[in-house]
Amino acid sequence: MKPNIYVVPRWSGTIHSDWYDWLAEQVEARWQVxxxxxxxxxxxxxxxxxxxxxxxxxxxxxDEGTFFIGHSVGCQSILRFLHQKLTPESTSPNVGGLLFVAGWLEVDEPWDTVEPWLDRGTLDLRSVRERVLHKRVLISDNDPFTSDFARNKYLWETRLGADVTLYSGQRHFNQKTAPEVLSALREMVEPAN
Structure with a gap:
């Protein structure tokens, strides 16, 4: 089964921001999708x-061939979308995976328009945790929005059951290429047998 891979951009991001074009080329070359x-x-x-x-x-x-990549607020969009779709009563099949880049559940200094996106413990992520097969989060030790990277890591691990990888010096992952994103995606789409 060929994967369906979706990217939801960061705040103010477009489909051409940061590493998205580069990743599109890599995905199309690797999986022909x-x-x-x-x-x-x-x-x-x-x-x-x-x-x-x-x-x-x-x-x-x-389905199990569906993979989502979220960048910053894109992660929050995907979480809330799956929270709606993967209720305990829903008959939707399992989802292949989530790859969250510069993901957060809290930010250091919330501003008015980010407040509705913050998880104050109201999202019940149990169904998402149970029905998404692969959950990866990539964070940096110097992200300007989440300086307490240890807490950010802890929240993703405990709330979502995610495998969190901490990178040094990646800030908010706004580079033009992102080999770490491709590597994590490859591990989800092509798991070892």
Whole structure:
């Protein structure tokens, strides 16, 4: 089964920001599938309800070949989308994987428009934790939004059961290439037998 891989950009990001174009080339060469980069609506000031409605339109179905890559607030969009879709009562199949880059559940100095995106313990991630086969988070030890990287790591591990990798000096992962993202994706899409 060929994977369906979706990318949800960072705050104010477009489908061409940071490493997204580079990753699209890598994915298309490796798996002969398009990287579905989602141009999120009003992403200069993202709104939760709008993002969830858009994801519902753009992601026609979920299965074990579905993989999501979120960057910063993109991670929050994906979490909330799957929280809606993977309820204990839903009959949706399992999801292949989540790869969160510069992911956060808290930020150091919240601003007004980020407040609705912060998880204050209200998201029940149990179904997401149980129904997503691979959960990876890549964070940096000098991210300007989450200086307490140890707490950020702990929250992802305890709340989502994610495998968290800490990188040195990657800030918010805004480079033009991201071999660490491709490597983590490859481990999820092509797991060892």
């Amino acid at each position: 398009p990287l579905r980069r989602l141009e999120m609506p009003h992403w200069q000031t993202p709104r939760v309800e709008e993002a969830l409605a858009f994801l519902s339109e753009q992601v026609p179905g979920l």
